[in-house]
Amino acid sequence: MTGLLTNVEYRILKSICSGNPDCCSGSAYEGKSKLEILLGKEFLGKIQGKVVIDFGCGEGAEAIELAQRGARRVIGIDIREDILQRATEKAQATGLQGRCLFATSAAELADVVVSIDAFEHFADPAAVLNAIDGLLKPQGEVLASFGPTWYHPLGGHLFSVFPWAHLLFSEKALIRWRSDFKTDGATRFSEVEGGLNQMTIRRFEEVVSRSGFHFASMELVPIRKLRPFHNRRTREFTTAVVRCRLVKAGTSRG
Ligand SMILES: C[S@@+](CC[C@H](N)C(=O)[O-])C[C@H]1O[C@@H](n2cnc3c(N)ncnc32)[C@H](O)[C@@H]1O
Numbered sequence: 001m002t003g004l005l006t007n008v009e010y011r012i013l014k015s016i017c018s019g020n021p022d023c024c025s026g027s028a029y030e031g032k033s034k035l036e037i038l039l040g041k042e043f044l045g046k047i048q049g050k051v052v053i054d055f056g057c058g059e060g061a062e063a064i065e066l067a068q069r070g071a072r073r074v075i076g077i078d079i080r081e082d083i084l085q086r087a088t089e090k091a092q093a094t095g096l097q098g099r100c101l102f103a104t105s106a107a108e109l110a111d112v113v114v115s116i117d118a119f120e121h122f123a124d125p126a127a128v129l130n131a132i133d134g135l136l137k138p139q140g141e142v143l144a145s146f147g148p149t150w151y152h153p154l155g156g157h158l159f160s161v162f163p164w165a166h167l168l169f170s171e172k173a174l175i176r177w178r179s180d181f182k183t184d185g186a187t188r189f190s191e192v193e194g195g196l197n198q199m200t201i202r203r204f205e206e207v208v209s210r211s212g213f214h215f216a217s218m219e220l221v222p223i224r225k226l227r228p229f230h231n232r233r234t235r236e237f238t239t240a241v242v243r244c245r246l247v248k249a250g251t252s253r254g
Contacts, residue, residue: 056118
């Protein structure tokens, strides 16, 4: 019976979208500074002359921009060797080698750790926060911006073939549909390339509360069209971006 249902769901998904929906191309930021849009212009003041780690750096565009805009050194960290290689080549092409490095970890402590659009991808966000704690100077800070979170209309990322599709269809059917155009062999959401951890706002708060950090600030940016309905009860469904500043527990929030 489950197999039959999965089959029906798969066929519906296939009829809605038969190929790679290419939803995550990042084209919304084409020609703009994603860092400025997500973290605000004033953020650039914090990185002048500082050692910055970009955790979950992807292909390195933001790490390179951080180095170009005043950081003393930037280390982009990711788990995927192929994109670290591409990021390194980009940094070399911009003449930043030495000031902008890419690796799976860092050998030096950072003044600031940024993490952009990555907390909904880490398989073990608590372990990542723990790793960040170990890479950050005692008075350092983490600036994270991420989303969409799981209950956002497009929180399933590629699986959101229409708003909230990732909640309506079963994981099995969605994975089967995806396997027609992706070849990484993922059998669960968590196994897709780059990861997808079904992060919610509440879960993020819980993970932080159990970490070595506390929130110096947290902002939930509403989906523009849903702004009138955005409140504490609806936040999981109406938040576009989660933005926060974390400091080590025991340091001041200022
Ligand atoms: C959606 S991408 C965001 C990339 C980049 N920050 C950006 O804004 O374009 C999320 C990245 O997190 C990386 N990632 C996932 N799990 C990770 C982990 N445990 N440690 C480091 N990076 C990880 C993925 O490989 C992917 O490159």
